[in-house]
Amino acid sequence: MDKQTLRERVWEEMTNKKAGRFPFPLKGRIPNFAGAEKAAALVFELEEYKRAEVVKVNPDSPQLPVRAQIIRDGKTLLVPTPRLKDGFILVDPENVPDGEEKKAASLKHIHSYGNVVPLNSLPKVDLLFAGSVAVHRDGRRTGKGAGYADREYAILRELGNPPMPVIGTVHSLQVRDEDFETDTYDLTLDIIVTEKEVLRTGAEDQKPAGILWERVTEEEKEAMPVLREIENLLNSR
Secondary structure, eight states: OOHHHHHHHHHHHHHHTTOBOSSSOOTTSOOOBTTHHHHHHHHTTSHHHHHOSEEEOOOSGGGHHHHHHHHHTTOEEEEEOGGGSSOEEEEOGGGSOTTOHHHHHSTTTHHHHOEEEOGGGOOOOOEEEOOOSEEETTSOEEOSSSOHHHHHHHHHHHTTOOOOOEEEEOOGGGEEOSOOOOOTTOOOOSEEEOSSOEEEOOOTTOSOSSOOGGGOOHHHHHHOHHHHHHHHHHHTO
């Protein structure tokens, strides 16, 4: 099955079964799902989470509970800017007053609490969360089709970050049995967490080790200046 067919199937099923919540429509998004807080609570019991000091989380609505708790737990939060135009926003928990963690973790207010960090000043990331529309129990995933999660992981690796565990929180309806196509640059999940359970996929080694520069076009470099910045950083070493 091709990815878009699978995405359409998941968006439709979640809509029909009322498994999603605001913002609507679910189609075209990483769907915000009923039970996101329950999935997040299961995440916080994982050793991978407890050990992590710096955590990168996608900016989508269903991962807001994860982002807020990261700040409450005194961990450093990294969130990619929209379309990766400016790289990553870093939120230091010391700059967030008690009780304002959820506000600081929201896209509307995050710039009031955090700052865009130059790529050469990024801290080592210990754990990465990727948003998904559909996932397979073997760790395969697909987002909404833009490829940002794949590229975010590849960028961190390109900058010298060691491999890090990748977690996805999704509704149980998003865990699919259908076989679907993947590419060499696709990011896989090590751990899938639903509102009901934790699934370990065994996909640790199936991840990009860096940016596949031969696939990056000049148009992409113009649309995503962070790629040009990385290229210049690498060339200056």
